[in-house]
Amino acid sequence: MKQTVLIINIATILVTLFLVFVSYRHRSEKGGLPFLCSMALLLLWVAGSTISMFTQSYEEKVFWRNFIQIGMAFIPLANLWFVIEYTENKNRFLKYLVWLAAFLSLAGIVLTFTNPSHDLIRKSVEFVEINGQWDLVVELTFLGNMFVLLRFALMFASIVILMLFQIRIVKSGQKQVFYILIGFTLALVLLIVKNYLMTGYEEVFPMSVIFLIPNLFIAYSVYRYDFLTIAPLAKDWIINSLPDGIAVLSAAGEIVEVNQSAERFFWQMTEKEAPPGHKKSALQNRNRYDYSEYTAFLQAQPLWQKALDERKNGTVEIKWFFMTTSPVKRGQSIGLKH
Numbered sequence: 001m002k003q004t005v006l007i008i009n010i011a012t013i014l015v016t017l018f019l020v021f022v023s024y025r026h027r028s029e030k031g032g033l034p035f036l037c038s039m040a041l042l043l044l045w046v047a048g049s050t051i052s053m054f055t056q057s058y059e060e061k062v063f064w065r066n067f068i069q070i071g072m073a074f075i076p077l078a079n080l081w082f083v084i085e086y087t088e089n090k091n092r093f094l095k096y097l098v099w100l101a102a103f104l105s106l107a108g109i110v111l112t113f114t115n116p117s118h119d120l121i122r123k124s125v126e127f128v129e130i131n132g133q134w135d136l137v138v139e140l141t142f143l144g145n146m147f148v149l150l151r152f153a154l155m156f157a158s159i160v161i162l163m164l165f166q167i168r169i170v171k172s173g174q175k176q177v178f179y180i181l182i183g184f185t186l187a188l189v190l191l192i193v194k195n196y197l198m199t200g201y202e203e204v205f206p207m208s209v210i211f212l213i214p215n216l217f218i219a220y221s222v223y224r225y226d227f228l229t230i231a232p233l234a235k236d237w238i239i240n241s242l243p244d245g246i247a248v249l250s251a252a253g254e255i256v257e258v259n260q261s262a263e264r265f266f267w268q269m270t271e272k273e274a275p276p277g278h279k280k281s282a283l284q285n286r287n288r289y290d291y292s293e294y295t296a297f298l299q300a301q302p303l304w305q306k307a308l309d310e311r312k313n314g315t316v317e318i319k320w321f322f323m324t325t326s327p328v329k330r331g332q333s334i335g336l337k338h
Contacts, residue, residue: 045071183217
């Protein structure tokens with residue numbers, strides 16, 4: 001049993017270290033800093049949980065149990081901070097909610113560490129032998145359970161904000177946010193199941209693994225969609241508000257979004273000769289998120305590739321059309337067709 005949990009913890013630490021690296025690289029992007037904080041907190045949590053497995057005394061077990069509560073308390077808060085910042089939510093109520101939740105979470109941690117003086121958080125902490133291993137069995141007070149519910153409430157608030165955001169952004173952005181929404185929802189469901197339906201299986205299924213789930217989905221979206229580089233609201237404005245043909249490219253030069261005018265341009269440049277009616281029908285039925293052909297077309301243009309490599313403002317002539325390049329965050333570029 002202990003060996004299984006140890007393997008799970010080590011695997012979680014390795015994955016979390018990778019995510020710390022990913023989040024650190026994106027720390028200056030929108031939502032990058034709270035993502036990094038969440039990963040750092042999770043790393044401390046899993047490390048503390050692993051260390052506690054090798055402690056023998058009651059006092060050491062209690063200390064490390066208290067220590068991992070820091071991650072348990074503040075990761076949901078960091079996740080909510082991430083969601084609010086990434087979605088550019090300007091609701092003042094949410095700002096006050098974050099500060100209030102931060103104060104309550106900090107108060108809960110202080111009360112947890114000082115519980116022997118007042119017993120406000122835990123009714124009892126017993127040192128018992130479970131399957132040949134000595135561990136703690138903790139019974140929470142009403143106030144202690146309220147702090148647990150606060151963590152659930154913060155995660156639920158994150159899900160609601162993501163759902164509302166999902167409805168009002170451009171379609172390609174919806175696909176990105178949808179993955180994050182799945183991660184948060186899955187984590188919340190598993191936390192509820194574990195906390196209320198899997199009592200006694202603490203060691204078999206570490207809770208830290210559950211909190212890793214949303215961040216894995218975020219990391220996937222960072223890798224697959226440059227999730228933190230251009231916020232969907234910013235992309236929404238870029239794509240839909242300007243009359244020119246617009247293509248948004250990743251730092252690697254891959255097209256990640258186009259508006260209708262740019263769509264028609266690239267379609268004309270990449271499609272073989274066909275009757276006009278056939279072209280129009282095929283354009284309507286194509287996969288609106290697959291821009292690989294358009295990317296290949298641009299990459300085959302030496303002048304465009306040179307402009308992309310230079311990462312400078314400028315104008316490039318392609319097939320009698322002029323494309324204006326405008327670098328934005330971290331070497332990404334936007335092509336504007338005139």
